Amino acid sequence: MxxxxxxxxxxxxxxxxxxxxxQGIEVVAVNINTGFGxxxxxxxxxxxxxxxxxxxxxxxxxxxxFLDEVLFDPKYGYGKNFNPCxxxxxxxxxxxxxxxxxxxxxxxxSGEVVGQRPMSQNKEAxxxxxxxxxxxxxxxxxxxxxxxxxxxxEREGWVDREKLMDITxxxxxPQLELAxxxxxxxxxxxxxxxxxTEINFSNRLRDFVNKDKMEINDIDTLKFGRHxxxxxxxxxIVGRNQEDNNMLKATQSNKYDKARxxxxxxxxxxxxxxxxxxxxxxxxxxxxxxxRTDLDKEYEVTYGxxxxxxxxxxxxxxxxxxxx
Numbered sequence: 001m002x003x004x005x006x007x008x009x010x011x012x013x014x015x016x017x018x019x020x021x022x023q024g025i026e027v028v029a030v031n032i033n034t035g036f037g038x039x040x041x042x043x044x045x046x047x048x049x050x051x052x053x054x055x056x057x058x059x060x061x062x063x064x065x066f067l068d069e070v071l072f073d074p075k076y077g078y079g080k081n082f083n084p085c086x087x088x089x090x091x092x093x094x095x096x097x098x099x100x101x102x103x104x105x106x107x108x109x110s111g112e113v114v115g116q117r118p119m120s121q122n123k124e125a126x127x128x129x130x131x132x133x134x135x136x137x138x139x140x141x142x143x144x145x146x147x148x149x150x151x152x153x154e155r156e157g158w159v160d161r162e163k164l165m166d167i168t169x170x171x172x173x174p175q176l177e178l179a180x181x182x183x184x185x186x187x188x189x190x191x192x193x194x195x196x197t198e199i200n201f202s203n204r205l206r207d208f209v210n211k212d213k214m215e216i217n218d219i220d221t222l223k224f225g226r227h228x229x230x231x232x233x234x235x236x237i238v239g240r241n242q243e244d245n246n247m248l249k250a251t252q253s254n255k256y257d258k259a260r261x262x263x264x265x266x267x268x269x270x271x272x273x274x275x276x277x278x279x280x281x282x283x284x285x286x287x288x289x290x291x292r293t294d295l296d297k298e299y300e301v302t303y304g305x306x307x308x309x310x311x312x313x314x315x316x317x318x319x320x321x322x323x324x
Contacts, residue, residue, distance in 0.1 A: 090132025
């Protein structure tokens with residue numbers, strides 16, 4: 001017997017898998033990359049979690065399908081920000097369900113807990129997720145199974161329902177106790193885990209889609225740096241630290257010119273390629289202002305195929321009105 005697990009890397013999904021592994025069932029942890037999971041590379045952490053409980057890790061890249069099918073037209077709407085949680089969960093189960101035959105697996109599991117999140121983890125939402133998944137009777141939620149209707153894996157005796165749990169609500173005490181019992185080490189503290197639930201990221205995303213068509217390579221440009229919308233509409237992204245600089249430098253988006261100060265240290269920046277001359281000159285001043293530069297001294301900023309010279313602004317307060 002084998003099961004596929006929706007695996008976020010968080011504690012709940014790890015514990016759900018452990019409950020199934022302990023019943024002698026092989027588990028493949030499927031981590032679905034929608035592009036919006038995190039600003040950090042979590043591969044090492046996820047592999048560690050799987051190694052500790054005896055599950056195999058697989059990464060499924062569904063960024064393009066998520067943009068095309070879910071993000072901008074969710075059937076069940078958004079949460080507080082740009083998070084289409086119900087549609088997203090249904091989407092993940094639907095595509096994981098397509099892998100059942102490939103992996104010779106019989107059913108799917110997740111770490112969802114009834115009542116833990118008001119929008120996406122109540123019983124009605126879970127029913128909606130199941131309908132969207134097109135595999136509703138093959139979805140088992142081990143942490144809350146005893147307070148949910150019986151599923152095919154339980155009816156058929158593939159899993160022992162008595163060895164599953166009845167966790168409900170937002171308290172994390174039962175999960176932390178279970179983690180201690182099994183000796184799980186270095187697990188993540190509870191967190192949202194999705195950038196679409198964050199107000200600042202959601203604001204950036206709304207601003208972007210109001211001006212441009214979203215493509216896969218645009219996703220990473222939204223995750224890093226300060227984001228500014230200049231008077232004529234050009235987008236400027238300014239690195240805040242070395243991590244930002246490295247990530248912005250690595251972007252594959254062809255919508256921006258990469259910019260740096262030539263004669264002083266400063267951030268790596270991205271300026272929209274079709275920026276007006278006025279926005280280019282203002283961007284030059286802003287980039288110089290965020291560098292280690294002196295007032296009234298002229299500096300040169302290179303944009304790859306061209307460069308511009310200017311002086312810094314007197315202070316950064318005049319930049320605030322352009323920040324997204």
